[in-house]
Each structure stands twice: as C-alpha cells, then as structure tokens.
Amino acid sequence: xxxxxxxxxxxxxxxxxxxxxxxxxxxxxxxxxxxxxxxxxxxxxxxxxxxxxxxxxxxxxxxxxxxxxxxxxxxxxxxxxxxxxxxxxxxxxxxxxxxxxxxxxxxxxxxxxxxxxxxxxxxxxxxxxxxxxxxxxxxxxxxxx
Amino acid sequence: xxxxxxxxxxxxxxxxxxxxxxxxxxxxxxxxxxxxxxxxxxxxxxxxxxxxxxxxxxxxxxxxxxxxxxxxxxxxxxxxxxxxxxxxxxxxxxxxxxxxxxxxxxxxxxxxxxxxxxxxxxxxxxxxxxxxxxxxxxxxxxxxxxxxxxxxxxxxxxxxxxxxxxxxxxxxxxxxxxxxxxxxxxxxxxxxxxxxxxxxxxxxxxxxxxxxxxxxxxxxxxxxxxxxxxxxxxxxxxxxxxxxxxxxxxxxxxxxxxxxxxxxxxxxxxxxxxxxxxxxxxxxxxxxxxxxxxxxxxxxxxxxxxxxxxxxxxxxxxxxxxxxxxxxxxxxxxxxxxxxxxxxxxxxxxxxxxxxxxxxxxxxxxxxxxxxxxxxxxxxxxxxxxxxxxxxxxxxxxxxxxxxxxxxxxxxxxxxxxxxxxxxxxxxxxx
Numbered sequence: 205x206x207x208x209x210x211x212x213x214x215x216x217x218x219x220x221x222x223x224x225x226x227x228x229x230x231x232x233x234x235x236x237x238x239x240x241x242x243x244x245x246x247x248x249x250x251x252x253x254x255x256x257x258x259x260x261x262x263x264x265x266x267x268x269x270x271x272x273x274x275x276x277x278x279x280x281x282x283x284x285x286x287x288x289x290x291x292x293x294x295x296x297x298x299x300x301x302x303x304x305x306x307x308x309x310x311x312x313x314x315x316x317x318x319x320x321x322x323x324x325x326x327x328x329x330x331x332x333x334x335x336x337x338x339x340x341x342x343x344x345x346x347x348x349x
Numbered sequence: 350x351x352x353x354x355x356x357x358x359x360x361x362x363x364x365x366x367x368x369x370x371x372x373x374x375x376x377x378x379x380x381x382x383x384x385x386x387x388x389x390x391x392x393x394x395x396x397x398x399x400x401x402x403x404x405x406x407x408x409x410x411x412x413x414x415x416x417x418x419x420x421x422x423x424x425x426x427x428x429x430x431x432x433x434x435x436x437x438x439x440x441x442x443x444x445x446x447x448x449x450x451x452x453x454x455x456x457x458x459x460x461x462x463x464x465x466x467x468x469x470x471x472x473x474x475x476x477x478x479x480x481x482x483x484x485x486x487x488x489x490x491x492x493x494x495x496x497x498x499x500x501x502x503x504x505x506x507x508x509x510x511x512x513x514x515x516x517x518x519x520x521x522x523x524x525x526x527x528x529x530x531x532x533x534x535x536x537x538x539x540x541x542x543x544x545x546x547x548x549x550x551x552x553x554x555x556x557x558x559x560x561x562x563x564x565x566x567x568x569x570x571x572x573x574x575x576x577x578x579x580x581x582x583x584x585x586x587x588x589x590x591x592x593x594x595x596x597x598x599x600x601x602x603x604x605x606x607x608x609x610x611x612x613x614x615x616x617x618x619x620x621x622x623x624x625x626x627x628x629x630x631x632x633x634x635x636x637x638x639x640x641x642x643x644x645x646x647x648x649x650x651x652x653x654x655x656x657x658x659x660x661x662x663x664x665x666x667x668x669x670x671x672x673x674x675x676x677x678x679x680x681x682x683x684x685x686x687x688x689x690x691x692x693x694x695x696x697x698x699x700x701x702x703x704x705x706x707x708x709x710x711x712x713x714x715x716x717x718x719x720x721x722x723x724x725x726x727x728x729x730x731x732x733x734x735x736x737x738x739x740x741x742x743x744x745x746x747x748x749x750x751x752x753x754x755x756x757x758x759x760x761x762x763x764x765x766x767x768x769x770x771x772x773x774x775x776x777x778x779x780x
Contacts, residue, residue, distance in 0.1 A: 253432040254478035256769065257776040264780070276779065281478050291779060293369040300779035334369045349731075 248341060254281035256337065258291060258298065265289070265300060268318035274344050276300065278337035289339040290315075294325060295332055300339060301325070350456040350464060350487055350514075351494045351581075354437055354471070356430060357482040357502060359450035360388035363426045364419050366480035367769055367777060376417040379404050382599050383420050383763060420762035428770040432479045440471060445585065453491060468510030487512040488519075491583050492576035495532035496522055496550070519579060523551035533573040533583070538565070554578050594632070596620040597691025603642060604687045610639065611674055617692035618666075618673035625664035625694065626722065633662040633696035635669060637676040642688035651687075653680040662698060665718045666725070669694065731773060 249255050260274040268289065270276070278291050286305040291298055292315060301315035304324075312328040327333045356362060360378040365371050375396055378388040386393075386402045396414055398407070407416065430449050437444055443455040456464060468485040475483050486498025493513050500522065501511035513519050529539035531550050545564070547553045553561075554577040561574045575582045596617040604610055614637060625632055636656035641648060657676050663669060673692050725737045767775035 251478060253435050257773075258779045259776050261778050261780050275776075280480070291777075296370065298777050298779050332370070336369065 249277065249279075250340075251279055251281035254337075255279050255340075258300065258339075260300065264317040264319050264322040266319045268302075270300070270318070270342060271344070274342055276339045277341040277343070279340045280337040282338035282340060284335045284338050291336045291339060293334045293336055294327075298336065299325075303335065350460065350489060351491050352441075352454040352456055352464075352468065352485060352487045353447070353491070353494045353498050354433075354452045354454065354475075355484050355486070355498045355502070356433065356450035357484055358388055358390055359430065359481075360419075360421065360426055361390045361393075362481050363429045364417075364422075364766055365390075366429060367766065368417075371417050374417060375414060376419070377407070378419045378421055379764070380421060382601065384599065387421065418764050420765040422762075422766050422768065424768050424771050425766060428768075429479055429481060433475055433481050433483070436475055436478060437471070440467075453494070456487070464514075465510060465512045468512065469508050472509035483509065485510040487514070489514070489579060490576045490581040492532050492573055493519065493522070493579075496526055496530075499526075499530065516579070520551065523554055523577060524549055526550040528553055531573060531577070533569055538570060541565075550577055593693050593695040593697065594621050594624050595691055595693045596624075597638070597689060597693075599689045600687070605683075605685065607678075607681055607683075610681065610687060610690060611677060614639075614673050614677045614690055614692060615670045617690070618670045618694075621692050621694045622664055622666040622669045622722075623726065625697070626726065629700045630697045631662040631664045631700055632669070632694035633659050633698070634694065635659065635672045635676060636693040636695065637673050637680065637690070638693070639677070639680060639687050639690040641685050645686070648686055649684070651682055651685045653682075655680050656693075656695070658696075662696065664700065665722055667718060667721075 245252070256278045258276050258278055260270055260272060260276060262272055270289075276291075282288075284290050284303050286303065288303045289300060290303045291300050292303075293299075294315065299315065301317055304314035304316050307313060312326055315325040315327065317324065361376045364376060364378065371390075373392065374390070375393040375398070376390040377386045377393050377398060379385065380387045383404050385404060386398060386400060386407070389398055389400065393416060396411060396416075398411070398416070402410075404418070407418070426449060434444070434446055434452055437452050437454060441454040441456060442458055445453045447453050459467070464487055468487055472483050472485060475481055484498045484502040486494045486496065486501055487510065488494040488497050497511040497513045501507045501509055504511075513522055526549055528534060528542050528547055528550055529536065531553070534542070542548075542553060547556070553574060556574070558571065558574065561571055565571070572582045598613070598617070600613070604613075618635065621632070634656050636654060638652075638654035640652040641650050643650065655676050657672050659668065659672060677690075728737050769775050769777050
C-alpha cells in the first residue's frame with residue numbers, strides 16, 4: 205500500500221497513474237480519467253481477462269470478515285504471497301483460505317482458515333493441490349440486485 | 350512476421366480450468382447431443398481414442414480406464430477463448446481470429462524485440478491469466494506459421510513457441526512435415542500428391558512452380574507452394590470468409606410435424622440473435638436448412654436450404670425468429686422424418702448505424718425492440734437462460750413438473766459442465 209503503480213491502459217498514450225493511499229483502511233485511487241465517471245470495473249479490476257467470481261460457502265473465513273454467501277473476485281494474474289487470501293483446488297473442490305508459506309523450506313505449505321473451529325490444511329503433495337487465484341475484492345450486497 | 354496462436358486441445362483445456370484435478374488425466378468432450386468425441390486430451394489420444402468415436406463405444410472400448418466425459422459447453426468455451434483473444438490483442442499491432450481456438454497475428458514493427466522470447470512469455474501469460482495452454486508458431490508467412498505452431502505443440506523443447514526465421518530452419522521443418530498436414534492442402538490433394546511421390550512439404554516445395562500450376566490448375570495450391578518457399582502471398586481476406594453465425598442441432602430421434610420443427614428453428618434463430626447482440630453486430634440474411642437422416646436409406650430423403658434478406662439488418666430476436674419461421678414454412682415438406690435443422694445468419698456488420706429502410710420499421714419500433722431485447726437478455730442472464738422466451742420458442746413437450754420443457758433440455762447433454770464465467774447461478778463455490 206502507498207506505493208505507486210503505473211498501469212498500462214489499452215492505448216499506450218493513455219498511461220494512467222494509479223496511486224493507492226490508506227485512509228481509514230480504504231485505498232483512495234487517483235486516476236487520470238478526469239472527466240469520466242468512476243467505474244468499478246475499470247478502476248478495481250486490474251486484469252479483466254484473469255478475473256473470476258466465486259461464492260463463499262460456510263464460516264471458515266469468518267474472522268477475516270468473510271461470511272457465508274459473500275461474493276469474491278479472484279485475480280489469477282496476481283502472484284500469491286505469504287498471507288494472501290487465495291482460492292485453491294484442494295482434493296475435490298475449491299477452497300478459500302489464507303496462504304501460509306512460512307514452512308516452504310520444510311517441504312510443505314499451509315492453508316489457514318480464519319476461524320478456530322476449522323482445521324489448518326497441511327499440503328505436502330503438490331499433485332492434489334494448486335493455487336488457482338488470489339482473492340482481490342469482497343462484495344456483499346445489502347439489497348437484492 | 351506472422352504468428353498463429355492456437356489453443357491446445359481447446360475444449361478439454363476449457364473444462365480443465367474449473368477442474369484442475371483433471372490435468373494429466375484422459376478427458377474427452379462430446380459433440381452436440383452427446384453424439385461423438387470432438388475433443389481429446391493428450392492422455393485420451395494416447396489411449397487410442399479417435400476423434401469422432403461414437404460416445405456409446407467409449408465405455409465398451411475402454412472399460413478399465415477412467416475417462417472424464419463432458420458434453421460440449423460452447424458458452425464456457427466462447428467466454429474463455431474470448432479472454433485469450435483479448436490478451437493477444439493487447440500485445441500485437443493487428444490480429445485476426447481465425448476460429449474459436451486459433452488467432453493469426455501480424456507482428457510488423459516488432460522485429461526489434463526477441464520474438465521467440467516474446468512468444469514464450471505470451472504463452473506463460475495466457476496460461477496464468479486464463480488457464481489455457483497455447484502453442485505459438487512464428488514465421489514470415491501464414492502457411493509456415495501454421496507449421497511452426499504444430500512443431501511447438503509436438504515438441505516440449507520449444508517451450509510452446511516455435512519460430513521459423515531462417516532458410517535453414519524452413520528447410521528442416523519442410524523435410525519433417527507430412528504434406529497432408531500442410532495448411533491449405535486438403536485430403537483430396539494430399540492423396541493426389543502422395544500418388545505423385547510427394548510425401549513431405551519439402552518434396553512439394555522442390556517441384557517447379559510450372560509443374561504445380563500444370564498439375565493442379567488451382568491458385569490456392571500455387572499459393573501454398575509459394576509460401577512453403579518463403580513468399581508471403583495468401584491474402585488476408587481469405588481468412589475472413591467465415592463471416593456467419595450458425596446454430597444447428599441434430600434432433601433426439603426424428604421429427605415430422607411442422608409445429609415442433611418451428612419451435613426448434615425459433616430457438617436457433619433466438620440463439621443467433623443473442624450471439625449477434627453479444628458481439629454487437631447485426632445480420633442482414635437469415636438462412637434455414639433442414640434435412641432427413643441420410644443414413645436411413647430405407648426412408649424418403651429430403652434436403653433444403655433457403656435464405657431471406659432482411660430489409661433492415663437486425664440483431665433483434667423477434668424479427669429474426671419470424672423471418673426464420675417464414676423461410677422454414679417455404680422449405681418444409683410433409684411426409685418426411687427430419688433429423689436436423691439449423692439457422693445461419695449472414696451479412697454481418699457492426700450494430701450502428703443501421704441503414705434504415707422506409708418500408709420496414711420506424712425508428713421508434715426499433716428502439717422499443719432493442720429495449721425489450723436488453724431486458725430479456727438481462728433477465729435470462731440473472732435467472733438462467735430461457736426464463737423469458739417468445740411464444741414460438743416454447744416447447745409443448747412437458748417436463749417432470751408438468752411445465753413446458755425448455756430448449757436447453759430438449760437436446761441431450763448429460764455431462765455438461767457449469768458456466769462459472771457467464772452465469773451468476775454457476776459461479777464457483779468456495780469452501
């Protein structure tokens with residue numbers, strides 16, 4: 205956060221300066237589309253071709269503020285880091301958890317829930333496991349769309 | 350320089366995006382109506398499964414092998430391949446989408462960068478962003494680029510990108526390449542060439558141009574010969590000929606009554622209209638074809654195709670459906686058992702400005718229809734396809750709950766995957 209990212213637009217002449225600052229926990233974006241209305245898709249979805257939607261099932265990420273039924277936006281172009289909330293294929297389905305890479309040198313990684321009632325998955329067999337994408341936004345509609 | 354970017358086992362790769370557990374396992378995708386195998390993973394090819402194998406034979410032939418089977422899901426394939434094309438578009442001065450899974454690119458002006466490295470990076474990007482593996486061929490013309498992409502697909506050492514950029518590499522490639530696999534050489538010409546002792550692309554390129562002209566008297570074959578020899582002669586317009594949208598299905602069983610046929614044709618026309626709107630284009634010609642089961646030699650046979658030109662080009666469901674029904678009325682003959690029908694829309698152009706015809710509809714009516722279509726599309730997208738259909742699209746056949754069956758259920762697709770990228774009801778569930 206607080207760093208400056210230069211994002212290439214559709215035309216190279218339309219270079220856009222996107223600066224994120226933390227203000228009350230929410231990034232303020234300053235953009236160069238001076239006269240155009242704000243647009244969520246344009247300003248918050250950095251890689252539309254790599255972005256997918258998912259729906260949360262269950263309470264395993266409750267303490268991260270992510271609840272059953274929430275929508276999340278997943279970006280496959282983002283590199284997963286230690287502590288990222290990721291979507292991964294685990295055994296027979298998709299799961300969303302914190303990615304814990306601290307034990308990578310010991311030959312395993314962990315998928316951590318944000319709820320003490322749920323188990324931590326220890327992954328030491330890369331064949332049944334794949335990080336599919338990084339969760340970049342959470343959407344929770346308060347009225348029916 | 351030209352390039353072609355070709356999705357590897359496209360439909361199978363699309364299915365694997367949302368089923369990563371199927372990587373490395375045999376997977377096949379079936380044709381419309383679950384008739385036969387149309388796409389195979391490399392593992393399925395290694396088992397000896399041939400393209401076109403009837404579905405019912407699979408289980409008999411491979412009882413011990415676990416093969417993942419999918420009905421074709423063009424909605425999913427269309428979305429994912431569309432993402433691939435958008436990524437390609439950002440990287441090149443010009444491109445042409447040749448088919449659902451192949452895209453030609455023109456790389457003029459990019460000679461200063463290392464194109465081989467660029468291709469490898471593009472493969473990596475597409476694979477990471479969309480989950481689609483691609484093979485990239487780069488060469489001074491389209492025929493050689495196609496050939497290069499086959500090498501990229503076949504040999505892992507190329508790291509998904511093969512470039513033919515010197516005479517030495519060109520000749521080596523030609524020598525390894527069977528003549529029947531050369532782009533533009535059909536099966537018929539390949540057989541003739543084989544009979545004349547031509548087995549590789551190199552054998553063919555070694556002949557004199559005069560011999561080629563005399564033997565075939567066909568401009569396309571001459572162009573292929575010239576391109577194999579390094580010239581750039583296949584016109585780009587040749588690529589753009591497939592400018593039509595077709596929706597057709599083989600029926601479950603056979604149909605003889607007009608009302609049921611009309612229902613099917615209405616749905617095909619509605620689907621064409623939806624596709625036109627998706628790509629923001631309008632069509633000016635509506636064609637309908639129908640035919641009986643050609644394999645049933647014991648039954649009377651009938652085939653017909655006719656088209657009708659619209660006075661005002663449109664992408665609106667109502668006029669396209671009513672025109673298709675009119676055409677159908679003209680070609681329908683009683684007393685035949687029909688096996689297949691389809692709607693083709695042609696004369697496709699950009700949505701606006703529409704050339705207005707005084708004798709057709711006024712601007713206000715068109716505006717109203719556009720708004721209606723937009724509302725219908727939105728509702729169908731939110732609540733699932735076919736929540737709202739126009740009258741003639743309704744099937745009279747009843748489903749288990751006593752309600753009229755919908756189009757999607759009237760054809761067979763027992764193994765269809767979901768549509769996580771185009772329907773809110775199908776987005777992936779995260780536990």
